[in-house]
Amino acid sequence: MKSDIILSGVGGQGILSIAAVVGMAALENHLYLKQAEVHGMSQRGGAVQSHLRISEREIASDLIPEGRADIIISVEPMESLRYLPWLSESGWLVTNTTPFVNITDYPDMKELLAEIEKLPHHIAINADDIARQVKSPRSSNMVMLGAASPFLDIPYQSLENGIKKIFERKGEKIVQLNIDALKAGRDFSEVHKKL
Amino acid sequence: MEKLLLLGAEAIAQGAIDGGMSGVYAYPGTPSTEITEYVQHNKIALERKLHSQWSANEKTAMEAGLGMSYAGKRAMVCMKHVGLNVAADAFINSAITGVNGGLIVAVADDPSMHSSQNEQDSRFFGKFAMIPIFEPASQQEAYDMTYEAFELSEKLKIPIMMRITTRLAHSRAGIETRPLKQENKLKYPEDPVQFVLLPSNARKRYKGLLGLQSLMEQEADRSSFNTYYPARNKSLGIIACGIAFNYLMENYPERKFPHPVLQLGQYPLPFSKVEKIVNECEQVLVLEDGYPLVEEMLKGYLDKNSKIKGRLDGTIPRDGELNPDIVAKALGKEVKFGMKVPDIVANRPPELCAGCSHRDIYNALNETMKEFGKQKVFSDIGCYTLGALPPWNSINSCVDMGASITMAKGAADAGVHPAIAVIGDSTFTHSGMTALLDCVYENTPVTVIISDNGTTGMTGGQASHATGRLEEICIGLGVKPEHVRVLTPLPKYHDEMVNVLREEMLYEGVSVVIPRRECIQTLARSKKDVKVKVEEVVK
Numbered sequence: 173m174k175s176d177i178i179l180s181g182v183g184g185q186g187i188l189s190i191a192a193v194v195g196m197a198a199l200e201n202h203l204y205l206k207q208a209e210v211h212g213m214s215q216r217g218g219a220v221q222s223h224l225r226i227s228e229r230e231i232a233s234d235l236i237p238e239g240r241a242d243i244i245i246s247v248e249p250m251e252s253l254r255y256l257p258w259l260s261e262s263g264w265l266v267t268n269t270t271p272f273v274n275i276t277d278y279p280d281m282k283e284l285l286a287e288i289e290k291l292p293h294h295i296a297i298n299a300d301d302i303a304r305q306v307k308s309p310r311s312s313n314m315v316m317l318g319a320a321s322p323f324l325d326i327p328y329q330s331l332e333n334g335i336k337k338i339f340e341r342k343g344e345k346i347v348q349l350n351i352d353a354l355k356a357g358r359d360f361s362e363v364h365k366k367l
Numbered sequence: 368m369e370k371l372l373l374l375g376a377e378a379i380a381q382g383a384i385d386g387g388m389s390g391v392y393a394y395p396g397t398p399s400t401e402i403t404e405y406v407q408h409n410k411i412a413l414e415r416k417l418h419s420q421w422s423a424n425e426k427t428a429m430e431a432g433l434g435m436s437y438a439g440k441r442a443m444v445c446m447k448h449v450g451l452n453v454a455a456d457a458f459i460n461s462a463i464t465g466v467n468g469g470l471i472v473a474v475a476d477d478p479s480m481h482s483s484q485n486e487q488d489s490r491f492f493g494k495f496a497m498i499p500i501f502e503p504a505s506q507q508e509a510y511d512m513t514y515e516a517f518e519l520s521e522k523l524k525i526p527i528m529m530r531i532t533t534r535l536a537h538s539r540a541g542i543e544t545r546p547l548k549q550e551n552k553l554k555y556p557e558d559p560v561q562f563v564l565l566p567s568n569a570r571k572r573y574k575g576l577l578g579l580q581s582l583m584e585q586e587a588d589r590s591s592f593n594t595y596y597p598a599r600n601k602s603l604g605i606i607a608c609g610i611a612f613n614y615l616m617e618n619y620p621e622r623k624f625p626h627p628v629l630q631l632g633q634y635p636l637p638f639s640k641v642e643k644i645v646n647e648c649e650q651v652l653v654l655e656d657g658y659p660l661v662e663e664m665l666k667g668y669l670d671k672n673s674k675i676k677g678r679l680d681g682t683i684p685r686d687g688e689l690n691p692d693i694v695a696k697a698l699g700k701e702v703k704f705g706m707k708v709p710d711i712v713a714n715r716p717p718e719l720c721a722g723c724s725h726r727d728i729y730n731a732l733n734e735t736m737k738e739f740g741k742q743k744v745f746s747d748i749g750c751y752t753l754g755a756l757p758p759w760n761s762i763n764s765c766v767d768m769g770a771s772i773t774m775a776k777g778a779a780d781a782g783v784h785p786a787i788a789v790i791g792d793s794t795f796t797h798s799g800m801t802a803l804l805d806c807v808y809e810n811t812p813v814t815v816i817i818s819d820n821g822t823t824g825m826t827g828g829q830a831s832h833a834t835g836r837l838e839e840i841c842i843g844l845g846v847k848p849e850h851v852r853v854l855t856p857l858p859k860y861h862d863e864m865v866n867v868l869r870e871e872m873l874y875e876g877v878s879v880v881i882p883r884r885e886c887i888q889t890l891a892r893s894k895k896d897v898k899v900k901v902e903e904v905v906k
Contacts, residue, residue: 183717195372195539205372208538212397212482213825216750218717232616234538237691239703253712257705274718279711287709 173203173325174227176236178255181247182272183215189338190245190317191222196334197326198226208234217274219251226326245320247299247313248272249284265291266320266361268299268312295319295361302356311353318357322365328358370541373405375531378506378542379445379473380405382513387548389440389468390418392428394797395826396447397482398536399475403445404829411547421823423832424768424797425450429457429472436470436526437562439554441517448476448489453768453798455492458526462496463564463572465524467556469517473529475536478657478688482533482825484748484765486686488657493528493634497576499583500528500634501592502609506540508632512592514545519586523579532656534688535610584635592632595640600625604648605698606641607631608661611654614694636664645674652697653677656689718753724884725751727856728818729759731864732789736761739785739872745778747771747799749791750824762789769798775813776806785872788815792833793823800840806877807845814871815879817841818856820886828889841879850878857884 177194179187191207198205208223223236238257243264246252252267259265267288271281288296299315308314314335321328332351339347373381380402383391393403406412406419418435422428425446435442446454451474458472474492477483493500499519501512509531516527560568587593605624607615608631616622629644631637645651645665651674653662662677676682682697683689695702719726729751732744746752746762747770754761764774771788779786790799795817806813819837823829833840841851852867854860864882871878 182715184720191539199370199372199541204541206538206540208534209374210481211401211537211827213717215827216717216720216753216825217715219715229621231540232620233613233691234534234540234610235614235690237617237695237703239705241705250712251715253709256708259705260703275713275715277713279713283711287711 174225174229175243175325176241177224177226177324178236178241178244178258179222179224179246180244180251180255181220182251182274183218183220185247185272186313187220187222187247189313191224192338193314193317193331193334194224194226194324194326196337197330200330200333201326203228204231206231206234219254221255243320243323245316247316249288249296250279253284253287263293264320264323265294266316266323267294267296268316269296270298270300270312295364297357297360297364299357302360303353306349306352306356308349308353311350314350314353315357318354319361321354321358322361370543372539373506373510373542374401374537374539375503375506375509375535376401376475376537377405378509379513379529379531380409381542381544382510383443383471383517384409384412384417385544385547386514386517387441387550388417388443388517389550390432390435391443391445392418392422392431392435393445394422394424394428394450395823395829396450396475397826398477398533399445399447399450399473400826400829401536402473415550421829421832425454426457429454429461432470432472433457433461433464433466436466436468437556438468440468440551441470442468443471443473443513445473446475447483448474448487449483449485449767450474451489451492458492459496460564461526462498462576463569464562465572465575466520466526467524467554467561468551469520470526471513471516471520471529472526473513473531476530476532476657478532484767486657488660489528489530490634490660491658493530494660497580498525498528499523499586500530502530502632502634503535504610504612504630504632506535506538507542508592509535510542510544512632523583523586525576525579530609532610532688534656580635584638587633587635588637588639590633590637593637593640594630595643596622596624596628596630598624598627601627601648602650604629604644604651606644606651606653606661608653608655610656611689611694614689614691615654617691618695618698618700631661636661641665650674650676652682654683654689654694654697716756718756719750720887722887723750724820724856724882724886725754725818727858727861728789728816728864728882729754729761730858731856731861731868732787732816733759733761734861735865735868735872738869743778743783743785744787744789745771745774746788747790747794749794751789751791751818754789767798768794769802772799772802772813772815773805775815776802776811779811779813784812786813787872788813790815790817791824792817792819792821792837793831795837796832796840800844803841803846803877803879804844810876812875813877814868815877817879817881819881819883821883822886822889824886824888828886828892837881846877846879850874850876852878852880854880854882855884856882
């Protein structure tokens with residue numbers, strides 16, 4: 173198995189917390205992993221992405237070649253489209269629909285969602301709303317990971333275990349809130365991927 | 368054995384700790400910062416009390432590292448590529464003095480300039496200094512090479528350069544560690560004048576360095592980091608340096624190369640291996656992430672129809688970092704294209720954080736400059752460089768650490784008035800203090816704004832040497848106390864800031880204005896820490 177994942181968002185939105193949980197899950201399953209991050213200047217409110225590759229076999233490049241990503245997980249809708257050149261024909265785009273508007277020429281939301289709807293395999297989810305519904309408003313990133321989980325070659329239980337390891341320092345309550353968020357995202361995709 | 372999931376930068380740190388390092392010296396700079404930060408938080412490093420405090424700049428770091436080596440212990444010095452320019456004097460001369468304890472100079476280059484002002488290739492500096500260079504392809508190699516580099520450094524009595532690029536520095540993978548070594552004991556150099564570079568002695572030392580070159584080459588030829596993969600199809604041979612090897616492997620899974628491949632990880636060039644691949648192949652493609660160093664060496668100056676292919680003949684783009692697609696194209700392989708980015712996707716450049724103090728000072732500065740005219744503001748390297756972008760468009764230069772003050776001085780000497788410098792607190796203590804002294808010496812009319820957020824912000828909030836002592840430094844350098852003005856950069860004090868800036872710009876001498884308010888990022892983090900601590904106490 174292999175999963176080539178592009179994570180995207182805006183600097184400061186914390187896409188690396190998604191990568192950290194997937195990384196823990198990969199380790200638990202004795203998989204190889206490479207994860208290229210962006211540090212430095214772009215972290216200041218600019219567009220950021222991370223290439224995350226998981227495989228049973230040795231991984232060569234830290235970067236995913238164009239047209240080869242199995243999935244784009246984006247915590248911001250416009251950012252999800254920026255990395256389309258990397259998505260394979262059969263790949264999934266899973267994106268949050270809550271915009272992060274810090275530029276004056278941010279596109280019209282209707283047009284933006286229409287571009288996302290054009291893709292054959294996509295999940296558009298209002299992760300911020302769902303996080304609030306499960307009383308975990310700060311866990312929208314885990315909602316996104318949950319929404320992406322049906323398309324990852326990683327057992328769901330391992331993702332939960334990953335959350336336990338990453339958040340254990342912050343106490344049981346925070347762990348449970350993040351697991352609830354993961355589950356809510358997963359449930360959303362299980363319903364919507366069949367439509 | 369359980370694997371550690373580490374960034375390439377962190378793998379270097381772990382390799383140095385396990386290799387018996389006694390101290391790391393560094394100034395933060397993307398993409399090198401995480402090496403030192405890892406040592407600062409590592410359990411063994413804390414138990415052993417390894418030195419890991421930040422230095423004022425890369426030159427002081429390099430010199431302190433050399434001092435630790437003088438005392439017989441193993442030291443590592445870390446910086447980004449442009450930091451090596453700052454450390455160059457000490458770095459080049461450390462090859463002439465040689466070392467006592469093992470000394471590693473870890474330099475992280477930034478091809479494609481993700482977070483830098485150029486993409487210079489540090490291997491040229493390593494070659495210039497005539498010392499061995501390690502260039503890992505993977506996080507595991509980054510660990511292994513650092514672990515072994517101390518031994519090679521002590522064997523040759525020469526510093527060793529570890530060269531990585533952004534992609535490896537900031538990519539995570541699992542690594543296996545090796546047994547923890549003991550630190551060296553304090554031991555003075557056998558030769559009491561080894562480090563005395565008086566001309567008479569320096570000439571001897573330099574001959575010694577020249578004499579070592581063939582030994583370094585033999586080491587490289589024997590090195591397991593320089594691997595020759597034989598293959599039948601000799602119409603092409605491929606030399607892949609450092610991380611470029613990964614992009615090559617991506618195109619030939621399981622290392623099933625149809626052409627001979629030389630994986631290069633240790634310099635100087637391993638002569639017999641390079642000679643072999645060039646002689647037995649019709650053409651040789653050189654893949655290197657950075658400048659065409661190896662390509663230039665093999666190609667020679669006059670040979671325009673050379674069999675050597677790479678960045679110089681256009682097989683590979685002349686600038687920018689490599690990736691698997693660029694390498695695929697160079698190999699004549701089919702490259703996949705994904706979907707086009709829809710036209711409605713707008714650019715999203717980095718920006719100053721909401722609530723950042725630099726925003727308030729730029730608002731005040733822009734209003735003041737309405738009275739004084741345009742293009743008179745020189746700035747520097749840091750978060751506040753983003754003041755060059757809309758909506759501020761406040762600054763007219765960003766060149767190197769500390770240049771704001773000295774460029775303002777030169778412009779003032781040429782008749783620009785007022786000449787204004789905007790510099791951060793950490794950049795000021797890195798390289799701005801001597802610049803300010805130049806201004807004081809001639810009482811040049813410059814207005815220096817030291818935007819003090821109490822941290823090294825752009826690299827993630829490392830401690831700043833300036834914290835708590837900025838006014839004393841400026842007054843100590845000779846700025847008149849009445850012209851050292853401290854402000855609180857908040858929207859409610861906007862008018863007061865404009866007034867103070869105007870007064871100091873009208874003053875015909877050196878003035879320093881210090882807008883001081885904590886970085887919004889470090890503030891948020893310390894509040895979070897306090898909250899977590901409170902929660903722990905309640906539990």
